[in-house]
Amino acid sequence: MFGGIFGGKNRSIGKTGEKLPEKHEGLPDSTLPHGLCPRCQKQSSFDVANPQPVTFDPDLQLMERGGSSSPVALDQVSILYCRNCRQGIVVVEEQCVAGRPWREPKTGKPSGGVITWKGIHWWPAADTQMSADVPVTIAEVFQEAVRALHAECPRASAVMARRTLEAITVDKGETTGVLADRLKKLASNGTLLPTLADWAKEVRLVGNAGAHFDPINSVSKKDAEDLIAFVRELLRYLYELPADLARRKGP
Numbered sequence: 001m002f003g004g005i006f007g008g009k010n011r012s013i014g015k016t017g018e019k020l021p022e023k024h025e026g027l028p029d030s031t032l033p034h035g036l037c038p039r040c041q042k043q044s045s046f047d048v049a050n051p052q053p054v055t056f057d058p059d060l061q062l063m064e065r066g067g068s069s070s071p072v073a074l075d076q077v078s079i080l081y082c083r084n085c086r087q088g089i090v091v092v093e094e095q096c097v098a099g100r101p102w103r104e105p106k107t108g109k110p111s112g113g114v115i116t117w118k119g120i121h122w123w124p125a126a127d128t129q130m131s132a133d134v135p136v137t138i139a140e141v142f143q144e145a146v147r148a149l150h151a152e153c154p155r156a157s158a159v160m161a162r163r164t165l166e167a168i169t170v171d172k173g174e175t176t177g178v179l180a181d182r183l184k185k186l187a188s189n190g191t192l193l194p195t196l197a198d199w200a201k202e203v204r205l206v207g208n209a210g211a212h213f214d215p216i217n218s219v220s221k222k223d224a225e226d227l228i229a230f231v232r233e234l235l236r237y238l239y240e241l242p243a244d245l246a247r248r249k250g251p
Contacts, residue, residue, distance in 0.1 A: 029091050029119030030078040038124050040085035049079040051093070051117070057102075075103050076117060089124065093117040125150045134235050135242035138167045142235065146228055154224035161227040170240065191238075 032048040040196025053073030060072040078091045095102045095168040113139055125147050130139040145160035174182035174192050186192040 005028075027091075027119055027122050028080055028089075029093050030076075030080070031116040031118065033080060036082060037082040037087075038089055038122055039082060039087045042082075042084050044084040046080035046082055046089075048082070049088075051078040052074040054092075062222055078117070090122075091119045091120060092121040093119050120152065122150060130235075131240045131243075134239045135167075135171055138164060138171060138235070138239075141167050142231060145231070147222050149221075149228055151220070154221045155219045157224040158219045158227055161224070163230050164231050164235075168234070172238075173230045 013108055021047065026032070027033045027038065028046050028049045030051055033048050035043065037044045037046075042244065053071075053076045055075035056071035057074050072094050076093050076095075078093055079088050083090050090234075094117070096116045096118050100118070101118060102112075134142075135156075142164045145157050147165060148154075148157035153210060162179070165183070168184060169175075169179065169182035170180060172186055175183050176182075177185075183192065
């Protein structure tokens, strides 16, 4: 949705010369131990420590040699060590059979398939590290939006992305009126470029969809991911880049 503004996935430099995030090909798990490291924000490969089962199938037992049995794990916790930053991350994973998570409703006759493990929660959450150039009150709201996204709550994430926009308008001096009017004022006084203002409007609209029950206007995970990516770049444009330029110029 927002890739066209900042150059899309295949560009590492934005239109104003800022460095964009590393290409995101998903977060790692024990089945696919490569992807974006939540700590160093770099594409990396990972070493996997011994996974520990935490949820078990109450109806199944795995028969072992000698006649003993053990419970069948449905969820497990893995520790992955990034080969770039040498730090560990924790991944909660669910069992998938033939690519299908065990939580999905089963239809038809049971069928076998390859067992894999799919990450569903990561610690630390990706993209929550914020520059000190971003005001704390704004950073905290945005970090909550990111945490909601990684908790598989796209509607809540969209609402908090909208709240981040509201916090930005307040910080920039627009404290009255509805969010749409505040964004128009920021565009008219040059704080927001017209294109950014247009996309900020999309954040507002999708955030509204997340806040109100409407089965037609539901918020998908892709919607929430695009919103988070855009708001993150907006924070760089409004706060981090100007502060970095001021530091380069010196006193």
